[in-house]
Amino acid sequence: MKKQIKVVAMILLLLTSIAAPTVSFAKDHIEANVLVENFSDVNKNHYAYEAIKWAQQRGIVSGYPDGTFKPNAELTESQFAKMLAEFLAIKDNKGDIINATTHWSDRNYDSLAGYGVPLNGYFDTVIRDKPVKRGVVAQAISHLTGNASSLTEAINYMVGEEITTGQNREFEGKDLSKFFGSNNNLTRAQVTAFFFRMHKSNIEEATGIAIEIHKNTEGLSLVGSANNGMSKLDNSLRTGKLGSETPDFSSALLPISDSAEYVNVNYINEVISHLSSNTINKIKEKGYQVTMTSEGIVSTNYFTLGVSSEIEKVMKYRFSYREDIDIEIVKCIVKDLSGETLTDADLSQTTKVTKGKIVITQEFEGVKDIRILR
Known part of the structure; x- marks a missing residue:
């Protein structure tokens, strides 16, 4: 469990560079x-x-x-x-x-x-x-x-x-x-x-x-x-809706972990909508759950996906994942985002791999990073 937490923390750190514009x-x-x-x-x-x-x-x-x-x-x-x-x-x-x-x-x-x-x-x-x-x-x-x-x-x-x-x-x-x-x-x-x-x-x-x-x-x-x-706000000024101790996540495209913090359903749906329904269903079948979100970023217990803003001129998506993830999920996500088909050989390399607009690197032990360029 401690290893999982450490790896997810590294993935989040890795993805922060895509967050700044959004x-x-x-x-x-x-x-x-x-x-x-x-x-x-x-x-x-x-x-x-x-x-x-x-x-x-x-x-x-x-x-x-x-x-x-x-x-x-x-x-x-x-x-x-x-x-x-x-x-x-x-x-x-x-x-x-x-x-x-x-x-x-x-x-x-x-x-x-x-x-x-x-x-x-x-x-x-x-x-x-x-x-x-x-x-x-x-x-x-x-x-x-x-x-x-x-x-x-x-x-x-x-x-x-x-x-x-x-x-x-x-x-x-x-x-x-x-x-x-x-x-x-x-x-x-x-x-x-x-x-x-x-x-x-x-x-x-x-x-x-x-x-x-x-x-x-x-x-x-x-x-x-x-x-x-x-x-306490006057009725003429009140625009907000009351909060709940148990927020409604029923409309989220991916399931939410019970231990999740700082989860925004809108952020989840904005990011995950870039994937096909087939890929989303496969992610659900594997039991992967959202653990944290930020604007343009969704983290699960196995991967983090970031969608850059329009002002980011070079990178369009950034996808970091634990190496014990189901590799077929990785292939599906990359295919949806780039149109490119990755092979087992592409994903098994420990050195930098470039394929079309895709750049694959080994950023940390147990963590790989895929950047999809514009």
Whole structure:
């Protein structure tokens, strides 16, 4: 069993090179240590200049590799979750939301779930990557620092503490939600300014109901706490679906191992759909089960298959496998992906083998790697 774990770990390590162009982390979280004074799109006259400078020094925000901060870019919920967790120094010490997602922001959502923070994206990476609404931001912040239990209480708290002055003056005294702009999106600069004002008002730690939830005297699972948080969102803001302790894997093209972690059915189906139904059935017959997924990558107890993104100009697929796999499965997978037919002789070599657009190498003891080029 230990040997199997070691081999699978090596396969996963091998496949990480194909993951970089496809995972959400690469899209939303590649940032660079560019000093605020050097941001090409933030000068000293920008209304949020001091806020951005402070937030960068605190490690709450940073810039992008192209030397910009993108102050007017709409903030996604996952980006907000990271900023919120960093600002209040909320740590991921309650474990993981079981089998929910594989996303760069998982750690932040795990942290916030422990405090029952109202957010939509606990169980949905698509929602995480969409712009966050002002009302969601207000409810999340005020839940953690202001004991607010509703959108109305949240807006009153945000305005009362001068974290914001609202957005639509024509609705002041008439419609609180419209006055605040609850269903409008926010920019990176706007949310950074929120946190800067909180800092200047010494609102910098979780309190009240959030702390009581974190004590978890009811013995809730992290999934249960996340569900409670999501349920607190106003109906006008709620887009997420509640999570389950036992996720529904019934639509997966391959069976899931009982010990699997970080499994996303969509990722499984996106990758495995590149194989023929005949090959998929053979994999099932052999009892191979999914143990882990990432965007563009599926790992089973015997092999890992990666599908590169369109921006990868050289390699189209990468397939790594344990040498005690049924060799006919290897042949079927390669045939489906490349159209090439491999022989026993091709697969038994210990030196590099090139056949058409296929490159076979022995990467580790007990592990072979097949790259299928474009």
